[in-house]
Amino acid sequence: MTVRTRFAPSPTGFLHIGGARTALYCWLESRRRSGQFILRIEDTDRERSTDAAVQAILDAMHWLDLDADEGPFYQTRRLERYRQVAAELVAAGNAYYAYESKEEIEAMREAAMAKGEKPRYNGHYRDRNEPYREDPNRVIRFRNPTEGSVVFDDKVKGRIEWANSELDDLVIFRSDGWPTYNFAVVVDDIDMGITEVIRGDDHVNNTPRQINIYHALGAAVPEFAHLPMILDKEGKKLSKRTNSVSVMEYRADGFLPHAILNYLVRLGWSHGDQEIFSREEMIALFDIADVNKAASRFDTEKLAWLNQHYLKTDDPQSLAAEFEWHLQRAGIDTSHGPAPVDVIVALRDRVHTLKEMAERAKIWYGPIVEWDDKAVAKHLGNDSAPAVLDAAKALLAEVEWQPAPIHRVIEQVAAQLALGMGKVAQPLRVAMTGTQVSPSIEHTIYLAGRAEALRRLDHAKALAQG
Numbered sequence: 001m002t003v004r005t006r007f008a009p010s011p012t013g014f015l016h017i018g019g020a021r022t023a024l025y026c027w028l029e030s031r032r033r034s035g036q037f038i039l040r041i042e043d044t045d046r047e048r049s050t051d052a053a054v055q056a057i058l059d060a061m062h063w064l065d066l067d068a069d070e071g072p073f074y075q076t077r078r079l080e081r082y083r084q085v086a087a088e089l090v091a092a093g094n095a096y097y098a099y100e101s102k103e104e105i106e107a108m109r110e111a112a113m114a115k116g117e118k119p120r121y122n123g124h125y126r127d128r129n130e131p132y133r134e135d136p137n138r139v140i141r142f143r144n145p146t147e148g149s150v151v152f153d154d155k156v157k158g159r160i161e162w163a164n165s166e167l168d169d170l171v172i173f174r175s176d177g178w179p180t181y182n183f184a185v186v187v188d189d190i191d192m193g194i195t196e197v198i199r200g201d202d203h204v205n206n207t208p209r210q211i212n213i214y215h216a217l218g219a220a221v222p223e224f225a226h227l228p229m230i231l232d233k234e235g236k237k238l239s240k241r242t243n244s245v246s247v248m249e250y251r252a253d254g255f256l257p258h259a260i261l262n263y264l265v266r267l268g269w270s271h272g273d274q275e276i277f278s279r280e281e282m283i284a285l286f287d288i289a290d291v292n293k294a295a296s297r298f299d300t301e302k303l304a305w306l307n308q309h310y311l312k313t314d315d316p317q318s319l320a321a322e323f324e325w326h327l328q329r330a331g332i333d334t335s336h337g338p339a340p341v342d343v344i345v346a347l348r349d350r351v352h353t354l355k356e357m358a359e360r361a362k363i364w365y366g367p368i369v370e371w372d373d374k375a376v377a378k379h380l381g382n383d384s385a386p387a388v389l390d391a392a393k394a395l396l397a398e399v400e401w402q403p404a405p406i407h408r409v410i411e412q413v414a415a416q417l418a419l420g421m422g423k424v425a426q427p428l429r430v431a432m433t434g435t436q437v438s439p440s441i442e443h444t445i446y447l448a449g450r451a452e453a454l455r456r457l458d459h460a461k462a463l464a465q466g
C-alpha cells in the first residue's frame with residue numbers, strides 16, 4: 001500500500017517552527033517510503049482564517065522546499081462533501097440532530113461542574129430521532145458508542161486506550177452550518193487516502209473520537225503518530241498566537257532553509273550522534289518510529305551554529321540566489337559591484353547569517369559612507385602609508401584581477417618597501433572599507449573591482465596627506 005501523509009495547518013497565522021517540524025516529519029516519512037505527501041489547509045475556522053495566512057504557509061513550505069505531491073486542498077471548498085457524509089451518518093443512525101440553545105448547553109456544563117464532573121453533553125437528543133428542522137440552534141452530534149474503549153498504537157507514544165464512557169456525543173456540524181474540526185479531518189483523511197496521520201500531540205485527545213467516526217463510516221483507520229511539542233525557553237508550547245516567530249522571519253534574519261530543516265530534524269529525532277544531515281540522508285535515515293517521546297526546547301544557538309556550518313561548506317553558487325534576496329532587502333543595488341557569489345566566498349567564514357553578510361557587503365556596492373577616524377589616523381596617518389598606497393596602486397593597475405594575484409601584489413609591496421604584511425594590509429584595508437576590519441585583504445580589494453579599488457586608493461592617499 002502506498003504511504004500517504006498529510007500536513008494540515010490551519011491558516012490562522014504564519015507557519016512557526018513547531019508546525020514546520022511537523023510538516024518536515026510528514027514529508028520525510030512519505031519520501032523515505034516512496035509515498036505521497038499531501039498539503040491540506042484547514043480553514044473552517046472562518047473567524048480566524050485569513051488569505052494572508054494561507055499565503056504565508058504556502059510561501060514557507062515553498063521556501064523550505066517541502067514539496068507536496070497533492071494539494072493544497074482547502075476544507076472550505078469541501079463543505080458539500082461534509083454535509084453529504086454527515087447526512088449519511090444521520091441516516092444510518094450514527095449521528096442525530098440536536099436543538100439545545102447556547103444557554104441550555106451552558107446550564108448543562110454548570111450542572112456537571114457543580115457535581116464535580118467533567119462538562120459533557122447529557123444526551124438529551126441522542127435517542128429522540130428528531131427530524132431536521134430549520135432552527136438556529138440545530139447541530140448534528142455524533143452518536144459515540146457508550147461501551148468498550150478505543151485502542152490505538154501510536155507510533156511515537158505507544159499504546160493509547162480511552163474508555164468510550166469518557167467521550168460524549170461530539171458536535172460534528174455546528175449551528176453555523178460548518179463542520180467541526182474532528183469531523184472534517186476524518187472525512188478528509190478518508191477521502192484523501194491518508195495512511196499515516198502525523199501531527200502534534202496537542203491533537204492526541206481528538207484521536208479516539210476520530211477513530212469512532214472512522215468506524216461509523218466503515219473506513220479503515222490509519223496509523224497515528226503524535227509528535228511531542230516544541231517548547232520555548234520557558235517551557236511553553238510554541239504557538240503562533242503567543243510566543244513563536246514565523247519560519248519566514250528566520251529567512252529574513254538570514255537563516256538558510258536547509259539549516260532550519262537540519263535543525264528541526266534533530267529536534268526530536270536522532271541517528272547516533274550525527275548532527276549534520278543532507279536532505280538525502282534525512283530521507284534515507286528518518287523513521288517516525290524513532291521520534292523521541294519527550295518535548296524539545298527550541299534553541300537558537302544551535303540553529304545559528306548549523307547555519308554557519310552550511311554557509312561555510314555549501315557550494316557558494318548554490319547560496320547565491322538566497323543571498324541576492326538579502327542584498328535586495330538591504331536596499332543594495334547589485335547592478336554594479338561584485339558578483340554576489342564572490343562576496344559569499346569572501347565573507348562566509350566570518351558571519352553567522354546571510355543578513356549579516358548582506359550588511360557587510362554594502363561597502364562593495366556603493367561608496368564608503370562611514371570612516372572610522374581612529375583607523376584612518378592610525379593606518380593612513382603614518383609615515384609609510386603614502387608609499388604603500390602608491391606602490392599598491394601601480395601594481396594593482398596591471399595585475400590579473402583575481403584574489404591570488406592580488407595577494408602576490410601585497411607581498412611584493414611589502415618586499416619592495418621592506419615592511420611587514422600588517423603595515424601593508426592595514427592601510428589598504430582602511431582605503432578599501434573605511435575600517436580596519438574586513439575579510440582577507442586580497443578579497444577585500446578584489447571585490448571592489450579594479451577601477452573602484454584604484455579610486456579608493458587615490459581617495460585614501462588624499463586622506464593620508466590630509
Ligand SMILES: Nc1ncnc2c1ncn2[C@@H]1O[C@H](COP(=O)(O)OP(=O)(O)OP(=O)(O)O)[C@@H](O)[C@H]1O
Nearest residue numbers: 009010018019022199200229230237238239240241
Ligand atoms: N509547538 C509545536 N510543536 C510541535 N508541533 C506543533 C506545535 N504547534 C503546532 N504544531 C503542529 O503543527 C501542525 C499545524 O498546526 P496548526 O496550523 O493547527 O496550528 P498551531 O500552530 O497548532 O496553532 P497555534 O499556534 O494557534 O496553537 C499540527 O499538527 C500541530 O499539532
